[in-house]
Amino acid sequence: MLAQRTSQVQSLDLPRKTQNNNPAYIYDEIIASVQESIDRITQSPSPRLDHESVAHEKEKALALLNDYKLKISGALEELRSLAEWDVFTISMYGETNAGKSTIIETLRILLGEPSKRETQAKFRSIAQRVQFNGEHIATLQDRLKAAAAQKQLSEQDLQALRLRHSGAEDGLQQRLKQLKSDAQHKRSALSLWQKIFHLFKKLEEEKQLADEARNLQHLQAQHRASEHEYQARIDDAGAQAQRHKQELACIQDSLAQLAPLQDGSIIGNGHSDFTLESQSYHFDVQGQKITLLDVPGIEGEESKVSEAINGAVKKSHAVLYITRKPSPPNKGEGNQLGTLEKIRQHLGSQTEVWAVYNKGITNPMALRGPQLLNDGESASLQDLEKELRAQLGDSYQGCISLSSLPAFYSATDCLLPTNSHYKNRQKFLAGMDAEALLEKSNFSSFVRFISQEICRGYKEKIHRSNVRKIQVGVQDGQRMLDEMFKTFSTARQNLSKQHKSTTRELDNLEDAIARRIKSRCRDRLAEAKTKKRQAIYCHIEDDLSNDDFKLMLESTIDALKTELVEDLQEALHAEVEVFEAEIKEVVTRFKKNADEILELNINRHFGAGPGHFALEFKIDNGINTFGLLSSLGGATAMIWAAFFSSNPLGWTLAAALGAVTLIFSLYKSVRSFFSTSYKMEQQRKSADENLAKVFDKIEDMLDERLAEAAGEMKQTIDKLKQQLSAPLHSVMAVIQALQTASKDMAHIESKIA
Known part of the structure; x- marks a missing residue:
């Protein structure tokens, strides 16, 4: 546990009632103790910070603890709301x-x-009013089906009977119709006398018609009686079915009331x-x-x-x-x-x-x-x-x-x-x-x-x-702090390694640029010295007098004032451009790596998965790339100033020109008067000596200015290193706050009994 790795717990007294385990107060007092601890940490004066971004990150660390305080307090409030005493x-x-x-x-x-x-x-009360055993219900259902079937069968029989009756009655109706027609036809064919006779005596067809009419009435009466008997059967079966249906409906209603009252409804x-x-x-x-x-x-x-x-x-x-x-x-x-x-x-x-x-x-x-x-x-x-x-x-x-x-x-x-x-x-x-x-x-x-x-x-x-x-x-809160501590400690280790690696890269670049500038400048000086020597030798070949030679030598060396400045500026510009690109690459790579470390070790680690503290905390790494590169441009300007401010080559050349001499002995003067080759040899020797003196002096002054420029550059690189340490300082500020909070949480836990 984090608490076991830290120093002795500082005093944080819990309220007296908590130690007495009073159920009415224990939640309030533990929550108050947690809040007091976090508030004391977050409200404590911050130490002097060397970088503005670190102060900003300290604020985020305190915000993290405030978020933690809310989560712990919320968890205890939930326990209070659920607790049963x-x-x-x-x-x-x-x-x-x-x-x-x-x-x-x-x-x-x-x-x-x-x-x-x-x-x-x-x-049981409802069940007493109705028989709902399975056999009784099944019997009623069977009886209902039988009555319905009987009703349906009787209706079919009645329908068949009515068809038969209708056929029989239709036959008699046709017979009556035929007899009536025959009687009417026969009467119409009688003579007057026969008609008078038959006023008192019916025709045979008329007698048959009367008999058949009586037979039809008798048959219809029989049919109605038979149909009524069948209809009575239908009505009786329907009544039975209705009684069974009503009884079943009553039982079903009771069952509907009983169903939710049965045992086992929660199973x-x-x-x-x-x-x-x-x-x-x-x-x-x-x-x-x-x-x-x-x-x-x-x-x-x-x-x-x-x-x-x-x-x-x-x-x-x-x-x-x-x-x-x-x-x-x-x-x-x-x-x-x-x-x-x-x-x-x-x-x-x-x-x-x-x-x-x-x-x-x-x-x-x-x-x-x-x-x-x-x-x-x-x-x-x-x-x-x-x-x-x-x-x-x-x-x-x-x-x-x-x-x-x-x-x-x-x-x-x-x-x-x-x-x-x-x-x-x-x-x-x-x-x-x-x-x-x-x-x-x-x-x-x-x-x-x-x-x-x-x-x-x-x-x-x-x-x-x-x-x-x-x-x-409270232990869960301690584990949250412990997990956060481990996570931020891992981030600190990784950031520390990254910062040390980047610091070494910057140191190597600083040493390399100093060596390259010195080497490039010396190369340019050597090239200039060689060119001037060759130019002077060409003039000597024109058989100059010693006085003309001296004037020519002074003029040639004086021209170095402009030529060397331009030449050295060109050399320095090329090297500084490379240096700037290298520094930019190192800074950009560090920022990328720092972002990845913070993302992988902190932000992504505190996901909302099971058992994890749902951290919503985006730590800014404190690196302003644009500002860093701008300051780097200022450093390169210092390098230019160190070389060319106050016209250093100007006064160097003036001192060198003052050293130009042509000292010949009497013998050498007489001999040179008579021997052109001897004179030219002595002039070349004098040119070599004077060029050597001038360029030696220039190199000495160049080394001095290079040392001054290296100092200016070192100050800027040191500031750059300091700014690159901002993410590390930020994480360390969080770790310090977590350590203090963990001590207090351990003390709170020890007081709960």
């Missing part, structure tokens, strides 16, 4: 479809949870994320208040349930980790968290964690053995316990085995025949009574564990659990 709270935590809700539902029934008692009472349906929000269930067992939290499964879609899971476990004083597998939880791969990592992340701050192996049993034959677990399951559970103890330390308390579904079947009696649990319950209870089923599933002992053992000394457990969460919150 009066009711012992237990979270049912575990994988998706592990049976957490089944365990809770069974406990609600067996321990008489108030809301469960209320719904069961409503269920998952096998789909992932059936439980998305934590649900609270409150119990009063022998005067002790207990709350059970049904926590969403940790293997569901994490974005949907993470907030609910974190809130539940922070509220809890004990956690039951429910699993359907006796083997250890799986580990993650790469950046993907496995169940084991999630358990460590979620339950690391708990004081009491139990494992509950919820064996999945769907066939009553599985309970016929002497023990609930087989040898393989017992061995696997030992591995599970070993892994959980390694992850959770002393917080892990042990493992409990049970089978919740058979226990639920034993406890419930508020189910509808349409419920999938209804027939399963009958199947389990067919071979074993309810009490035996509870014992064989180990749920009776689990009920005693929940109602008696785990709650023993609950006041101390509540206090210890809540204080532990506060301690972990």
